[in-house]
Every structure is written in C-alpha cells, then in structure tokens.
Amino acid sequence: MxxxxxxxxxxxxxxxxxxxxxxxxxxxxxxxxxxxxxxxxxxxxxxxxxxxxxxxxxxxxxxxxxxxxxxxxxxxxxxxxxxxxxxxxxxxxxxxxxxxxxxxxxxxxxxxxxxxxxxxxxxxxxxxxxxxxxxxxxxxxxxxxxxxxxxxxxxxxxxxxxxxxxxxxxxxxxxxxxxxxxxxxxxxxxxxxxxxxxxxxxxxxxxxxxxxxxxxxxxxxxxxxxxxxxxxxxxxxxxxxxxxxxxxxxxxxxxxxxxxxxxxxxxxxxxxxxxxxxxxxxxxxxxxxxxxxxxxxxxxxxxxxxxxxxxxxxxxxxxxxxxxxxxxxxxxxxxxxxxxxxxxxxxxxxxxxxxxxxxxxxxxxxxxxxxxxxxxxxxxxxxxxxxxxxxxSIEKVIDNGIPDSLLQLREDLDEKEKSDAVCKAKFGEGFDVCRATSHNPSVLILGDSHTHVMWKYLKTVNELPDFYLLGKDAFFTFKDAYLIKRQGKNNDLARHFWSVIENSPEIDSIVLRSYWGNYLAQSLHSDLNSAWNSEEIFQYHWRETFKTLKALNKKVFVVLDNPVLPPTLLKRCIRTQRVSLLPDNVECNVNINEMRYTYKFTREFLIKEAAHWDNVTLIDLEKELCQNGKCPVWLNGELLYGDDNHLSFYGNKKIWPLIQKAVWGK
Structure with a gap:
C-alpha cells in the first residue's frame, strides 16, 4: 500500500x-x-x-x-x-x-x-x-x-x-x-x-x-x-x-x-x-x-x-x-x-x-x-x-537504632563460614551454605533460607552434634517439582542432591527445615503432571518424598513452619525510623488462629500425612514460640523475628534445642 x-x-x-x-x-x-x-x-x-x-x-x-x-x-x-x-x-x-x-x-x-x-x-x-x-x-x-x-x-x-x-x-x-x-x-x-x-x-x-x-x-x-x-x-x-x-x-x-x-x-x-x-x-x-x-x-x-x-x-x-x-x-x-x-x-x-x-x-x-x-x-x-x-562508616550511620539481634541476622557470612571441604566434597557446589561438623556425619539438615539463617546462630555454638547442613535460598526440596521462577539451577541442584542421598547409606537421618507455606503460595510445577495445581503438587511430592526416604531406610524429621507474622507487624513493633508517625499503643503478637491460609494448610497436611509414616517425626515450633494462642514478636526482652517469616538470632537459639532433642535425644 x-x-x-x-x-x-x-x-x-x-x-x-x-x-x-x-x-x-x-x-x-x-x-x-x-x-x-x-x-x-x-x-x-x-x-x-x-x-x-x-x-x-x-x-x-x-x-x-x-x-x-x-x-x-x-x-x-x-x-x-x-x-x-x-x-x-x-x-x-x-x-x-x-x-x-x-x-x-x-x-x-x-x-x-x-x-x-x-x-x-x-x-x-x-x-x-x-x-x-x-x-x-x-x-x-x-x-x-x-x-x-x-x-x-x-x-x-x-x-x-x-x-x-x-x-x-x-x-x-x-x-x-x-x-x-x-x-x-x-x-x-x-x-x-x-x-x-x-x-x-x-x-x-x-x-x-x-x-x-x-x-x-x-x-x-x-x-x-x-x-x-x-x-x-x-x-x-x-x-x-x-x-x-x-x-x-x-x-x-x-x-x-x-x-x-x-x-x-x-x-x-x-x-x-x-x-x-x-x-x-x-x-x-x-x-x-x-x-x-x-x-x-x-x-x-x-x-x-x-x-x-x-x-x-x-x-x-x-x-x-x-x-x-x-x-x-x-x-x-x-x-x-x-x-x-x-x-x-x-x-x-x-x-x-x-x-x-x-x-x-x-x-x-x-x-x-x-x-x-x-x-x-x-x-x-x-x-x-x-x-x-x-x-x-556510612552503614553504621544508617543502621543506628537497629536491635543487635537483627544486625547479627543481617550480617552476611564470610565465604569460609558458608562452606567447607568435607561438605563440598560430598554435595558439590551450588548451596549457599554447605557445612559439616565432623568428617562423616550421619545426620543431614536441609532447607532454604530458614536453614541458611539458622546456621548464622549455629556457627556461634561451641559444641554441636555431628551433621551436614545444606541451605539454599528458595530451594524447593523435591526432586521432580520446582518453583517456576527458579526452575533452572535449583531444579538441577535438587536432582543432584537426591542422587547423592540415594547413594549415601551412612546418612540415616534427614532434617527438613524450609518455609513450606511460601512454596504453596508460589507457582509450582511438577514434571510428573503439569496440570496439577500447587496444592496437588505439594501433597503428592511430600508423599513421594516420605516413600523414597522410607525405602532408603532413613529417618525423617520435618520442622513445621515457625509462626508467620503479618507483613507489617514487625514494622509496628520496632521503631528505628528517624521520624516515626506511628501511634505508641501497638500489640506485638499475632493470634495463632489468624495465621495465613498457607501456614494452616501446610501444617494440617503434614501433621495428617506424617501419621501414616513410622519413619517421620514432626518438630513443632509453635510450642516454643507461642503461648495461650498468642505468638509474640518479643520474648524475654529479645526479638524473635528478623522479618515476617525468618527467625532472628535469638529466635533460632530458642528453637534449636527442640530440633536437637528430637534428632539426637539431648
């Protein structure tokens, strides 16, 4: 034209x-x-x-x-x-x-x-x-x-x-x-x-x-x-x-x-x-x-x-x-x-x-x-x-007023603190944290940023039991399912991890700690059935994980999600702005009945499903972090949370004895 x-x-x-x-x-x-x-x-x-x-x-x-x-x-x-x-x-x-x-x-x-x-x-x-x-x-x-x-x-x-x-x-x-x-x-x-x-x-x-x-x-x-x-x-x-x-x-x-x-x-x-x-x-x-x-x-x-x-x-x-x-x-x-x-x-x-x-x-x-x-x-x-x-010097000026427990949590780990030769020789590259506390542990702690953050506390503990610890931000544990946003390296890493586990009879116990509710809320994909929604993927692959680990004669310890705060509650309870327009009367806790749907769904499903497997033990953090149906932001004058879902340095200190007692009996 x-x-x-x-x-x-x-x-x-x-x-x-x-x-x-x-x-x-x-x-x-x-x-x-x-x-x-x-x-x-x-x-x-x-x-x-x-x-x-x-x-x-x-x-x-x-x-x-x-x-x-x-x-x-x-x-x-x-x-x-x-x-x-x-x-x-x-x-x-x-x-x-x-x-x-x-x-x-x-x-x-x-x-x-x-x-x-x-x-x-x-x-x-x-x-x-x-x-x-x-x-x-x-x-x-x-x-x-x-x-x-x-x-x-x-x-x-x-x-x-x-x-x-x-x-x-x-x-x-x-x-x-x-x-x-x-x-x-x-x-x-x-x-x-x-x-x-x-x-x-x-x-x-x-x-x-x-x-x-x-x-x-x-x-x-x-x-x-x-x-x-x-x-x-x-x-x-x-x-x-x-x-x-x-x-x-x-x-x-x-x-x-x-x-x-x-x-x-x-x-x-x-x-x-x-x-x-x-x-x-x-x-x-x-x-x-x-x-x-x-x-x-x-x-x-x-x-x-x-x-x-x-x-x-x-x-x-x-x-x-x-x-x-x-x-x-x-x-x-x-x-x-x-x-x-x-x-x-x-x-x-x-x-x-x-x-x-x-x-x-x-x-x-x-x-x-x-x-x-x-x-x-x-x-x-x-x-x-x-x-x-x-x-x-500039960072100190900006950080003025932040509680020490938060500063500890936000400090990045040195490279030597993130990984060691024993763990890398076993599991290879790709994890944000890969640590071994002895030369041949029988226990593995695996998870996402919740595990990564927990290591920031654990590295300060003088006497730790023998374990591997693997942490990868936004790492979805399952072999044939993944977050669509992270389907590249994280999916390959999951498959590699499972191949190592299948050939590691000396590892007899696996502790799984991740932000489970978050994955349910995300867009998940399963290689086994692309038509499944996130809930169906979540449930099926948990069952398959329990079945696989049962066949490998491994004990499984699942750490249930710690209570999750409303996104803005922490902002109300920690006043670190130079100018604040907030009122003073703020209730710094969350009612356990008001938790997000994803928190409730994953918790109820895992409690129900774990009852069918004699090799599965649940570690319930609510018992340590909540009282009388209320989950506080502060406990004994210490801050429990680093953000709405990650526990602070002190928060991880509170829940570690629960994990230690369940896995090692002490």
Whole structure:
C-alpha cells in the first residue's frame, strides 16, 4: 500500500493537546488508585492507557522517519535519554532524602539497592523474580515498584525501532501485516501467561507488547490512509466524519470509565480485560482532536497541564506515598497527611517539569550530553548502592537504632563460614551454605533460607552434634517439582542432591527445615503432571518424598513452619525510623488462629500425612514460640523475628534445642 500524503504533510507529527489530556486521565486514575484504592478499583489501568499513548506517539516518530528515509537511531535514543534520565535522577535523589528520615534503616538500604533496577528500567523483571505479584503487600511497600511500567516502555523503545527498521527494509508493502502479526502473537502470549503464569504476564514486555503496538498500528494506518474512517465505517458525506469521530470518542471513553470503576485487582489481569482500556484509548485517539470530548474535555487547559506534568507526577507520587506508608507500618496515609502528600507530588512534578524536563528538551542531543546523563544516573543509583555496601562508616550511620539481634541476622557470612571441604566434597557446589561438623556425619539438615539463617546462630555454638547442613535460598526440596521462577539451577541442584542421598547409606537421618507455606503460595510445577495445581503438587511430592526416604531406610524429621507474622507487624513493633508517625499503643503478637491460609494448610497436611509414616517425626515450633494462642514478636526482652517469616538470632537459639532433642535425644 502506498503512502497517499506528501512528505511535507507528515514530516513532523502534529501536536494534539487532547492526547496530553488523555495522559491526565491516565495519571489521575493511577494516583487516585494508589492514594485511595477503595475509590477506583481499576485505577491501575491508567498504565495501560499510557502504553497505548506511548506506542502511538513513538510510532508516529519512527514511521514518519522511515517513510522520509531520515530516521536516526542515535537521534531517537538520545531524545529518550534526554527526556527520561534527568527526571529519574532527581526522583531517585529525592526518594533517598525522604527515605533516610522516614524509612527504617533496612528499608532505606533496600530502597537504594532497588534504585539501579528502577534507574535502568529492569524493575519489571526484578519484581517478577523476587515477588509474588503486583497485589502483594510486600510489593506495594516498595517505593520504586511503579518503575515496572517504565521498564516495559523503555524495553519496548529499545527493540521496537530496530524491528520496524528491519521490517521496513525487508518489505514496506507488508509492513502493516507484520505489525498485525506481532500484535496477534503478543496478545496470544498475554492470554496464555495470564492463565498459567499471571505474575509474568503482568510484568513482561512480551505480554504487554501488544498494548503499545495497538497504538502503533493506529499511527501507521493514519499515516498511509488518512481517510480510513470514512471508507471503513460509512460513505463519505458532509458531517459523516464528525459523527464517526464523536461515536469513537464516546465509546472509547465509556470503555475506559468502565475499566477504571469495575476491573478489580485480580490475577486475571492483563488478559482479555486489558482490551477494554487499551481499545478505549485507541478509539479516543482515532476520534481526532475535533471530537467533542477530545476538544472540550481532554484538550481543556487544566487537563493539558496535568498531562504535561504526567511523567514526573507518575515518578514522584508513588515514592512519596509509599515511603510514608512504610513509616506507618503499611497503613495507607489518610486525611490531611494524604492530601499533603498528593499536593507535594503535584508541586514536585511541576518543578521537575519546569526546571528539569523542559530545559533538557531544549538542549541539542549530542553524544557528550547522553554520556553525562548516563554517568550521573549510574553514580546516583549503582554508585549509591556500592557506597553503602562497601562503606562501614556510612552503614553504621544508617543502621543506628537497629536491635543487635537483627544486625547479627543481617550480617552476611564470610565465604569460609558458608562452606567447607568435607561438605563440598560430598554435595558439590551450588548451596549457599554447605557445612559439616565432623568428617562423616550421619545426620543431614536441609532447607532454604530458614536453614541458611539458622546456621548464622549455629556457627556461634561451641559444641554441636555431628551433621551436614545444606541451605539454599528458595530451594524447593523435591526432586521432580520446582518453583517456576527458579526452575533452572535449583531444579538441577535438587536432582543432584537426591542422587547423592540415594547413594549415601551412612546418612540415616534427614532434617527438613524450609518455609513450606511460601512454596504453596508460589507457582509450582511438577514434571510428573503439569496440570496439577500447587496444592496437588505439594501433597503428592511430600508423599513421594516420605516413600523414597522410607525405602532408603532413613529417618525423617520435618520442622513445621515457625509462626508467620503479618507483613507489617514487625514494622509496628520496632521503631528505628528517624521520624516515626506511628501511634505508641501497638500489640506485638499475632493470634495463632489468624495465621495465613498457607501456614494452616501446610501444617494440617503434614501433621495428617506424617501419621501414616513410622519413619517421620514432626518438630513443632509453635510450642516454643507461642503461648495461650498468642505468638509474640518479643520474648524475654529479645526479638524473635528478623522479618515476617525468618527467625532472628535469638529466635533460632530458642528453637534449636527442640530440633536437637528430637534428632539426637539431648
């Protein structure tokens, strides 16, 4: 299909104030959702609107450059760096300043450690690997969490121009067909992942690609076929185009409003539900600037102003709200405080736009400017992370006020403390901790980070019984089942471990200690049956493990999960912020009847299943850590927990005698 307009008519995209007004709708829906989540259930779809707008505008630039033969990769990427990097740098610095005063020391260090992922737009993959999803409380308390969407966009900007350039060179006539094919593939992957791996679907470029591309397809259709609406929808007649434009605008706006008010935060998003806000956004853009809603609602001065500052407003609003939410132990700020935070977000966004973004846009895009902006952002993010990691004096300033039991828990083990020659000769490489307390132990302690953390206490004990201790963070014990996120090395390590056990008759007792409830909550896969859900996998492979170890004549000691705290309880009970807005009257314990479903399910299943095996003994930590149905955070003036599920140095000291007595009888 040939282009029907002259080069002069499309050499530069025409500014449309109504699109800035659409940005205002997108950012306001996201901001209100974050500030008042019960008000707009689907306010998070504002991100999907942003995707469509970005795809449309970026495609306009690329397609017009390709059509004229003037597209420059350097110019394209340099403009992105010039617009994006300065604002990100300012927001990171501002967040560091706020975090120093209002976050707990470990949260502040996490903030800085997270900053390189946010700064260089891989936050979406970090969240996919390290969290259970966008809707988790743990995710919602991360101040740079919102950079996941910028990560998707910037990754799109990296690959999309190159793909378009190559497709254009191969066949400009089939270019539209190629775009449509990419759209169909991405949408299909989105539907598949939403059904089978919802967290990956939410955060990934390949499942969000179609949302940006749908705007690109519209941009290309407008470029090559300016009168497409008249020919596709009705014969050209006077007033017909205006009627079509208003119809498209109204339908599009209705789809977006419906999405904002009625799509809820569930695992089935994006999936087909993401079609509602994205198609709505495309229809509004397609309606053109003369449609009534576009001209009088989206293009009004207030909407355009908010749209112009939408990028820095998106960057600023979440760190500000989230840092204060952390300060309040997870509670969403309310009343005058939330109003103040929103006003501060708008003020900082305006200042960033006026004194950083606009002046930087006026500068000529040169290699030296790009390099300077890159280096500055690198120093602010990665440089800060490395400085805190390697400067003990700075770390001491940050850690001021943290209880000693927590500091002991968070100190990393020296390499010589992590492994020894005897254990490595037996089990090889790959475990975070691999220790042997004698030359030929008959007992093996195996687990994930709970076992890893327990070794931090055990290494200080003068007299230990003979055992191997193997700990690997997020290590799922079973041979033919694994966490989908960790299916690579951890799965291979599990198989290797079981091959060693099957050929080690001298090991007659195995102690299993892991965070069992966590694995039930994750996306598990079984090589034996891919159709099983996590509960079915969990139960079947436990039974198979007991059967295998029974056949190998091994005693099994299963350490049941220690009680798990609500995610924010520890924040309420340990005041280490320099400025705290929390009230003083906090009950620092959790009712045993209010434990998470996964804790209760795994506990009940293991108690019931262990009764069928004469070689299996359960070690119940509740007896030591809870009294009268209450599980305290503090005991005898000592802190029991390092976080919501890992026991502290003192906590492990309390439960070790239970394990020792069960396994060694003393």
């Amino acid at each position: 040939s282009i029907t307009t002259s080069p002069q008519s499309f050499s530069r995209p025409r500014y449309r104030p109504d699109i800035d007004g659409m940005r205002a709708l997108a950012i306001l829906s996201v901001l209100i959702f974050h500030a008042y989540p019960n008000t707009l259930l689907g306010g998070f779809v504002g991100v999907d609107i942003f995707f469509v707008i970005s795809g449309y505008l970026i495609s306009n630039i690329i397609f017009r450059g390709l059509a004229l033969g003037s597209f420059s990769f350097f110019d394209f990427y340099a403009r992105r760096v010039r617009r994006i990097f300065p604002a990100v740098t300012i927001v990171l610095l501002g967040s560091f300043l706020l975090g120093f005063f209002f976050l707990r020391p470990e949260e502040f260090k996490d903030l800085i450690a997270e900053s390189p992922y946010a700064a260089f737009f891989v936050e979406n993959w970090r969240l996919y690997v390290t969290t259970g999803g966008y809707w988790e409380v743990a995710t919602e308390l991360q101040p740079f969490m919102h950079f996941w969407s910028l990560g998707v966009e910037e990754q799109y900007y990296i690959f999309y121009p190159l793909i378009c350039f190559l497709l254009w060179r191969v066949s400009a006539r089939k270019f539209l067909a190629s775009l449509v094919l990419m759209f169909v593939i991405s949408w299909g992957l989105c539907l598949y992942d939403t059904s089978y791996e919802s967290v990956r679907a939410f955060y990934s470029l390949h499942t969000r690609f179609w949302e940006l591309l749908i705007g690109g397809i519209l941009a290309y259709v407008e470029l090559i076929w300016p009168d497409y609406k008249n020919y596709l929808l009705m014969p050209t007649n006077e007033g017909g185009s205006y009627i079509i434009d208003n119809f498209l605008s109204c339908i599009g706006f209705s789809l977006i409003v419906f999405s904002i008010f009625f799509i809820e935060e569930v695992d089935s998003f994006p999936g087909w539900k993401a079609c509602l806000p994205t198609i709505g956004a495309v229809l509004i853009i397609a309606a053109g600037s003369e449609a009534f809603l576009n001209k009088y609602v989206f293009a009004n001065k207030l909407a355009v102003f908010i749209g112009l500052i939408s990028y820095p407003l998106y960057l600023w609003h979440w760190p500000i709200i989230c840092i204060f939410r952390n300060n309040l132990a997870g509670e969403i700020p309310s009343g005058w405080l939330m109003c103040l935070l929103i006003l501060s977000s708008f003020l900082l966004a305006y200042l960033t736009y006026n004194f950083v973004e606009r002046p930087m846009r006026s500068k000529k895009a040169t290699w030296s400017l790009v390099l300077v902006l890159f280096v500055v952002l690198l120093i602010v993010s990665l440089g800060s992370k490395q400085l805190i990691r390697h400067s003990q």
